[in-house]
Amino acid sequence: xxxxxxxxxNYWPGLDAPAExxxxxAEFQHTPDSKAERSAxxxxxxxLS
Numbered sequence: 001x002x003x004x005x006x007x008x009x010n011y012w013p014g015l016d017a018p019a020e021x022x023x024x025x026a027e028f029q030h031t032p033d034s035k036a037e038r039s040a041x042x043x044x045x046x047x048l049s
C-alpha cells in the first residue's frame with residue numbers, strides 16, 4: 001500500500017502547536033469532537049466485552 005496523500009513524519013501536533021511544528025499536518029488537522037470520540041470508544045469497548 002502506498003500513501004497517496006499524507007503528511008510528512010509521524011508527529012501528531014495538537015491544535016495549539018506552533019506553526020513551525022505543524023508543517024504539512026495543518027491540512028489534516030480537524031477540530032476534535034469529544035461526543036463523537038466518546039461514542040466511538042464506547043462502541044469499540046462494547047464489541048470487545
